[in-house]
Amino acid sequence: MSMDRRQFLKIAGISSLLGLGATAASATHNIWVKGINPPEVEPNPVTLKAEHWAMVVDMSKFKTEEDIQKSVSACHTTHNVPDFGNIKDEIKWIWKAKYENAFPDQENPYMEEKIKEMPFIVLCNHCENPPCVRVCPTKATFKRKQDGIVMMDMHRCIGCRFCMAACPYGARSFNFREPRPFIKNENKEYPTRTRGVVEKCTFCTERLAVGKLPACVEAAPKGGLIFGDLADKHSEVRKIVETRYTIRRKAELGTGPSVYYLIGGNEHA
Amino acid sequence: MLEKALVGSKKYWAWVLFLGALAMSGVYYYLQQFNYGLGITGLSRDVSWGLYIGQFTFLVGVAASAVMLVIPHYLHDYKKFSKIVILGEFLAIAAVIMCILFIFVDMGQPMRITNVILHPTPNSVLFWDSMVLTGYLVLNLMIGWVTLSADRKGVPPPKWIKPFIYISVPWAVSIHTVTAFLYAGLPGRHFWLSAVMAARFLASAFAGGPALLILLALIVRKLTKFDPGKEQIQTLGVIVTYAMIANIFLLGLEFFTAFYSNIPGHMESFKYLYAGLDGHRELVPLMWVSSVFAAVSLIMLLIPKIRRNEVTLSLACIMLFISLWIDKGFGLVIGGFVPNMLNQVRTYWPTRQESIIALGVWAIGFLVLTFLYKIAVSVRERNIGIEIDH
Numbered sequence: 200m201s202m203d204r205r206q207f208l209k210i211a212g213i214s215s216l217l218g219l220g221a222t223a224a225s226a227t228h229n230i231w232v233k234g235i236n237p238p239e240v241e242p243n244p245v246t247l248k249a250e251h252w253a254m255v256v257d258m259s260k261f262k263t264e265e266d267i268q269k270s271v272s273a274c275h276t277t278h279n280v281p282d283f284g285n286i287k288d289e290i291k292w293i294w295k296a297k298y299e300n301a302f303p304d305q306e307n308p309y310m311e312e313k314i315k316e317m318p319f320i321v322l323c324n325h326c327e328n329p330p331c332v333r334v335c336p337t338k339a340t341f342k343r344k345q346d347g348i349v350m351m352d353m354h355r356c357i358g359c360r361f362c363m364a365a366c367p368y369g370a371r372s373f374n375f376r377e378p379r380p381f382i383k384n385e386n387k388e389y390p391t392r393t394r395g396v397v398e399k400c401t402f403c404t405e406r407l408a409v410g411k412l413p414a415c416v417e418a419a420p421k422g423g424l425i426f427g428d429l430a431d432k433h434s435e436v437r438k439i440v441e442t443r444y445t446i447r448r449k450a451e452l453g454t455g456p457s458v459y460y461l462i463g464g465n466e467h468a
Numbered sequence: 469m470l471e472k473a474l475v476g477s478k479k480y481w482a483w484v485l486f487l488g489a490l491a492m493s494g495v496y497y498y499l500q501q502f503n504y505g506l507g508i509t510g511l512s513r514d515v516s517w518g519l520y521i522g523q524f525t526f527l528v529g530v531a532a533s534a535v536m537l538v539i540p541h542y543l544h545d546y547k548k549f550s551k552i553v554i555l556g557e558f559l560a561i562a563a564v565i566m567c568i569l570f571i572f573v574d575m576g577q578p579m580r581i582t583n584v585i586l587h588p589t590p591n592s593v594l595f596w597d598s599m600v601l602t603g604y605l606v607l608n609l610m611i612g613w614v615t616l617s618a619d620r621k622g623v624p625p626p627k628w629i630k631p632f633i634y635i636s637v638p639w640a641v642s643i644h645t646v647t648a649f650l651y652a653g654l655p656g657r658h659f660w661l662s663a664v665m666a667a668r669f670l671a672s673a674f675a676g677g678p679a680l681l682i683l684l685a686l687i688v689r690k691l692t693k694f695d696p697g698k699e700q701i702q703t704l705g706v707i708v709t710y711a712m713i714a715n716i717f718l719l720g721l722e723f724f725t726a727f728y729s730n731i732p733g734h735m736e737s738f739k740y741l742y743a744g745l746d747g748h749r750e751l752v753p754l755m756w757v758s759s760v761f762a763a764v765s766l767i768m769l770l771i772p773k774i775r776r777n778e779v780t781l782s783l784a785c786i787m788l789f790i791s792l793w794i795d796k797g798f799g800l801v802i803g804g805f806v807p808n809m810l811n812q813v814r815t816y817w818p819t820r821q822e823s824i825i826a827l828g829v830w831a832i833g834f835l836v837l838t839f840l841y842k843i844a845v846s847v848r849e850r851n852i853g854i855e856i857d858h
Contacts, residue, residue, distance in 0.1 A: 286814065287512045296810055303811035304733070321810075330655055336594035337583040357583050358506070358576015361594050363516040367656025369809035373516060373576065375507035394505035395576025452655040 245410030249428030260423035273418035281381035327455030331362035494828010514814035526797035531563035533677020535640035566833035659737035674711035761791035
């Protein structure tokens with residue numbers, strides 16, 4: 200049977216009208232009133248869950264420069280963080296900072312150069328009261344209710360960079376230009392970003408979801424980066440934070456950082 | 469009334485063409501930025517706001533300053549302002565349009581701008597800022613248009629507009645207060661974390677805006693048959709003087725708190741701006757130009773003889789405007805980012821493309837201002853000799 204354009208449109212129009220009517224009649228509830236029920240999803244049994252994810256950093260476990268670099272590049276390769284090779288466009292999720300930069304108010308004039316320059320791993324602190332979330336005009340950055348991870352919705356971010364002005368840790372980076380040509384080996388399992396959006400560490404939510412620890416933790420020397428549930432009294436992070444001397448970056452600002460730095464480490468404990 | 473902007477002398481069209489060309493070159497470079505990303509600017513992860521946001525902040529002040537004509541005229545019944553209050557309202561319209569454009573060109577994902585409305589977030593100051601700015605634009609468009617239309621017909625403006633005029637007074641204060649809150653509520657940015665930030669913003673706005681208005685009024689008088697009036701300009705001069713005193717006083721308070729407390733975080737940005745930090749002195753010459761211009765212009769304004777002479781008054785206004793433009797349109801924003809959150813000095817300087825885009829936005833703003841003033845002046849020229857009671 201041949202059909203001309205006019206006929207086709209007629210039939211298509213009528214059938215779509217009928218179709219609409221049919222769904223409306225057969226629907227068990229009105230979606231405008233009750234909303235759409237979320238699809239039933241079985242929770243993944245291997246997913247790592249917590250009430251408050253936190254990290255303890257023990258720099259004494261990182262013996263060499265290479266140890267630190269391993270964690271940094273594990274994160275950056277996993278998450279397709281581009282390397283532009285210049286400071287102006289730089290994007291980083293986790294990096295090495297000198298003691299005097301990580302803890303700017305802690306130095307004293309008699310401190311040895313060696314201590315001032317001591318390396319520290321720094322990353323997003325996944326604050327309990329994150330200023331970046333407070334200032335975001337679109338809720339593109341938000342604190343996940345179930346476990347306190349501060350996350351980013353790259354598809355909603357308008358690139359106003361208010362969060363970058365608000366973060367007291369310089370943890371956020373902006374895609375000042377197209378990042379994709381600067382990703383050396385793209386990890387197809389993780390999305391790349393577009394220019395014009397802000398990004399940062401996510402405590403590896405995508406890995407936690409499948410039962411893996413964050414990439415930096417996995418790549419770190421044993422006990423260098425300890426990851427766990429701070430709300431759980433029996434977790435390792437909680438025990439360390441309770442019994443050992445730890446400091447947090449700029450805790451005086453009331454942000455409630457969830458990354459703790461263990462001072463003294465093994466040798467002096 | 470719009471048709472009045474479409475008739476004019478050769479000079480008028482040459483000016484419009486000139487601004488149009490500037491605007492187009494801005495658009496040209498903006499398209500480059502749109503395709504390449506904000507990497508075309510001098511911004512970085514350390515100094516993530518720069519010239520654009522600085523201009524935005526400064527122009528919110530210019531917009532708010534219309535209230536310095538509205539208050540004397542409508543609240544204190546200062547009749548002399550009745551013929552120039554429209555110049556303030558139209559300046560506010562042009563300024564808010566520039567503000568919106570500067571926010572737009574600063575965005576990494578401008579196509580997603582509606583997300584601010586689609587996902588309203590009351591805890592974000594930026595959300596409120598976009599609300600109050602839009603509201604202020606609507607208010608001024610409405611008030612300006614209704615009062616001018618009435619003037620054209622030679623009748624007093626309708627009564628229903630009065631409540632909107634009264635609302636516009638606190639509204640003007642709100643736009644600059646909310647803009648100050650963008651900065652003044654961020655933990656860890658000591659330079660901005662100041663309770664007098666909003667007050668300082670308002671003071672500098674009420675000095676800079678009317679100073680620009682004096683210059684515009686003098687230009688209007690020179691180019692058209694409409695005379696905004698000698699006394700009106702003098703009253704504006706007094707307003708500028710008082711506001712500038714308040715502004716310098718408030719800046720002094722910032723210096724006192726930072727340096728008497730001797731807290732490093734509070735002093736470092738000031739040091740970077742006015743003396744240099746860790747060998748970086750990029751902004752020092754500019755900030756000193758700003759300081760010297762501020763001092764000299766204030767002294768000139770304070771001496772009645774100099775203030776009453778329109779030539780020296782306009783000179784003082786030019787210096788004052790440049791001073792505040794540097795201080796608020798540049799130093800204030802950059803200073804907050806240096807040193808960065810890891811106490812490192814990472815500097816910023818706008819690129820050529822970025823500067824031309826900014827110039828283009830100013831050109832668009834002045835194009836709007838030119839059209840609006842042309843309309844207002846045409847109505848005024850027709851009404852010369854007729855006094856209309858508002």
